[in-house]
Amino acid sequence: MSTLARRAADALARIGANVPDSGDLPARSPITGEVLCLVEASNTAAVDAAITAAHNAFRNWRTVPAPVRAAVVRRLGGLLAEHKDDLAELVTLEAGKITSEARGEVQEMIDVCEFAVGLSRQLYGKTMTSERPGHRLMETWHPLGVVGVISAFNFPVAVWSWNTAIALVCGDTVVWKPSEATTLTAIACTALLRRACADEGADPDVHQLVLGAAPVGEQLVEDSRVALLSATGSVRMGRTVAPRVAARFGRCLLELGGNNGAIVTPSADLDLAVRGIVFAAAGTAGQRCTTLRRVIVHESVADELVERIANAYRQLRVGNPFDEGVLVGPLISSDAYAAMAGALEKAGSDGGELICGGDRIDVEGDYSFYVTPAVVRMRAQTSVVREETFAPILYILTYNDFDSAIELHNAVPQGLSSAIFTTDVREAERFIAADGSDCGIANVNIGTSGAEIGGAFGGEKETGGGRESGSDSWKAYMRRATNTINYSNQLPLAQGVNFG
Ligand code: NAD
Numbered sequence: 001m002s003t004l005a006r007r008a009a010d011a012l013a014r015i016g017a018n019v020p021d022s023g024d025l026p027a028r029s030p031i032t033g034e035v036l037c038l039v040e041a042s043n044t045a046a047v048d049a050a051i052t053a054a055h056n057a058f059r060n061w062r063t064v065p066a067p068v069r070a071a072v073v074r075r076l077g078g079l080l081a082e083h084k085d086d087l088a089e090l091v092t093l094e095a096g097k098i099t100s101e102a103r104g105e106v107q108e109m110i111d112v113c114e115f116a117v118g119l120s121r122q123l124y125g126k127t128m129t130s131e132r133p134g135h136r137l138m139e140t141w142h143p144l145g146v147v148g149v150i151s152a153f154n155f156p157v158a159v160w161s162w163n164t165a166i167a168l169v170c171g172d173t174v175v176w177k178p179s180e181a182t183t184l185t186a187i188a189c190t191a192l193l194r195r196a197c198a199d200e201g202a203d204p205d206v207h208q209l210v211l212g213a214a215p216v217g218e219q220l221v222e223d224s225r226v227a228l229l230s231a232t233g234s235v236r237m238g239r240t241v242a243p244r245v246a247a248r249f250g251r252c253l254l255e256l257g258g259n260n261g262a263i264v265t266p267s268a269d270l271d272l273a274v275r276g277i278v279f280a281a282a283g284t285a286g287q288r289c290t291t292l293r294r295v296i297v298h299e300s301v302a303d304e305l306v307e308r309i310a311n312a313y314r315q316l317r318v319g320n321p322f323d324e325g326v327l328v329g330p331l332i333s334s335d336a337y338a339a340m341a342g343a344l345e346k347a348g349s350d351g352g353e354l355i356c357g358g359d360r361i362d363v364e365g366d367y368s369f370y371v372t373p374a375v376v377r378m379r380a381q382t383s384v385v386r387e388e389t390f391a392p393i394l395y396i397l398t399y400n401d402f403d404s405a406i407e408l409h410n411a412v413p414q415g416l417s418s419a420i421f422t423t424d425v426r427e428a429e430r431f432i433a434a435d436g437s438d439c440g441i442a443n444v445n446i447g448t449s450g451a452e453i454g455g456a457f458g459g460e461k462e463t464g465g466g467r468e469s470g471s472d473s474w475k476a477y478m479r480r481a482t483n484t485i486n487y488s489n490q491l492p493l494a495q496g497v498n499f500g
Contacts, residue, residue: 004029005036008093008184011086017191020184025211027184030096030330031320033367039183041212047175047219050208054146054173055225057205062143062171064202070120072206073165075196077113080106080161087157087188094182095156096329098321101284109161109189111453112469116165119474123170134488141478143171144251145227148220150241152233153332154287154390156182157189159232159255162453162469164193164207170477172228173206177220179233180213181332217241224248228477231255232289235388235414235462242464253476254464255457257388258416260439260448261294261409263431265402265422266301270308272445273421277394278312280419280447282373285328286392287336289463290417290441290449294385295396296405302398309394310356310375318370319363330363330370331391337369340391343384344374347395350382357392386412402427410438416459417441417448440467 001009008027009019020027023040042050061069080087084106091102125139147167151159156178164174178186190209197204210216214237220226221244229245231238232255245252262280264273280292297305321329331337337360344358357374364370373392378385385395399405409418418439420431432442440459441451451457456471458464467473493499 002034004032004034004093007089008036011089012184012188014086015083015188015191016195017188020187025180025183027094028181029093030332030368031093031322032364036093036184039187039211042210042216044219047210047216050175050210051146051220051223051225053205054175054208057203058143058145058173060203061173061206064171066120066123066169066171069171069202070117070169071200072196072202073113073120073168074117075199076165076193077110077117079192079196080110080113083192084110087185090185090188091156092321092329094185095153096321096332097284098326098329105155105158108158108453112161112165115453115470116169119166120169123474123478125480130484131494132492134486134490136485136487138483138485140481140483141475142481144477144479145172146225147172147174147477148226148229149174149176150217150220150229150231150233151176151178152289153179153181154284154289155232156185159468160186160189162457163230166469166474167477168206170474172477175208175210175220175226177210177212177217180211183211186211221245222248224250227251228253230466230468238462238464251476253466253468255289255466255468256459256462256464257414258289258291258459258463259294259386259388259412259414260290260292260417261296261412262292262419262421262448263399263405263409264295264297264301264305265420265424265427266298267423267427268301268421269423269445270301270305273305274308274312276419276421276445276447277309278316280449281394282313282316282328282392283449285331285371286373287332287390288449290451291392292419292448293388293393293395294381294409294412295394296399296408297396298405299398299400302396306355306375306377306396313356313373313375316373318361318372328373328392330368334369336391337371339389340371340374340393343387343389343391343393344376346384347376347378347382347393350378350380350384352376352378352395355396381408381411388414402430406431406436413462414459415439415461416463417443417451419443419446419448421445
């Protein structure tokens with residue numbers, strides 16, 4: 001067994017999960033490109049059985065009071081904290097994140113569990129004044145049913161927890177299909193949740209794990225027992241999934257690709273802007289949905305900003321994500337590298353000037369893909385800039401009046417995250433106003449990535465419109481009933497209607 005395979009097996013064993021040893025799904029590490037172990041994919045019958053079990057478990061789970069349901073999530077949060085290092089190790093092994101970011105992702109799970117526990121006592125409905133005497137009008141919120149969770153490779157555990165912690169507290173049950181690239185982290189999380197259920201005397205069938213590629217997800221898409229499909233991934237995936245769920249009148253929560261921009265104005269604090277830009281653009285090797293992909297900088301500060309970003313980029317250590325001091329780990333696959341190389345070539349033929357980076361470097365041999373993050377100065381926002389290439393390429397565009405900067409910023413099909421670096425309060429307020437950024441996330445003087453769990457997370461346009469995690473995102477996981485209660489002995493009709 002190789003060193004990495006041993007590390008994965010040890011982490012799974014400490015968590016108390018079965019260490020897979022056979023199957024047709026390779027669990028690969030992008031660190032070296034090697035197969036860590038083989039995992040069994042779920043066949044059609046297994047996926048059907050998982051949906052059936054979750055559907056049956058829902059019948060009882062929906063009647064358990066929300067604060068009692070929350071005990072499972074509280075316990076899960078405790079177990080995640082206890083196994084933070086083990087889970088982070090698996091995240092690094094499977095997604096290639098540096099240790100600090102992998103630990104951050106696990107911390108996000110712990111945070112959302114805490115949030116969901118508090119939420120369990122705050123699933124508030126409204127009471128409205130009735131137009132009729134002796135009547136009361138109110139809204140109540142009820143569990144929805146089975147939530148299908150399809151997640152992407154780049155946040156292999158956090159996205160699951162955003163959905164699952166909230167769904168469980170809301171009284172739903174969950175069937176999770178993680179990315180086929182990150183099955184071990186999913187097996188680990190599922191083991192911890194099953195332990196939390198056992199410790200709290202709850203039915204472990206409230207959560208089901210199914211493993212495999214797109215066809216496994218498609219079964220969740222097609223099954224009318226899946227009341228809500230929460231799908232995180234590329235726009236391409238969302239475009240396939242959404243109409244099929246809509247055709248059966250199911251609900252969809254879409255968290256799709258981003259093409260996030262930051263405007264840098266002449267008044268910006270450039271020290272702060274450079275730090276914010278470099279973390280958002282090069283962190284996680286450019287493989288976050290919120291990765292900064294476009295900087296739109298005022299002509300008067302463009303040369304200085306580009307030079308400072310390039311200097312910072314040259315100091316970024318690219319390497320094995322387990323190594324101390326490394327800030328940029330590997331790309332997930334050869335396909336990701338091919339997409340990056342193709343985009344750089346296209347940008348070049350569109351007149352872009354490569355300022356730095358874009359090279360493949362040999363860190364752990366031929367089967368892993370490490371690159372130096374690239375900065376490309378563009379004369380125009382051509383089609384390659386308007387696409388999301390899931391790799392560390394930062395395009396720099398310039399502007400000379402603020403309105404055109406906002407226009408350029410919004411002229412992409414995606415609408416996830418955005419930022420402005422400025423010390424001018426008028427520009428800052430305009431950026432987050434109705435005629436400013438059209439994204440779901442609009443930040444001032446911080447980068448586009450690294451959201452906290454307390455806010456609603458998601459984006460507009462091709463990003464899909466879904467909201468997850470904090471604020472009132474829980475409403476997507478429940479159904480609303482409007483109740484009119486007549487406590488009088490009359491039967492007045494609304495709108496003054498007289499019926500005989
Ligand atoms: P992907 O679209 O290739 O896969 C995502 C998930 O969808 C996987 O589990 C995959 O098996 C499944 N899938 C793919 N086709 C499917 C189909 N036809 N039916 C059902 N399931 C299907 O994405 P990826 O490469 O894993 O992740 C990167 C992408 O995800 C990027 O575009 C990134 O921006 C996006 N992403 C978005 C968010 C967000 O919150 N907006 C978060 C993380 C990642």
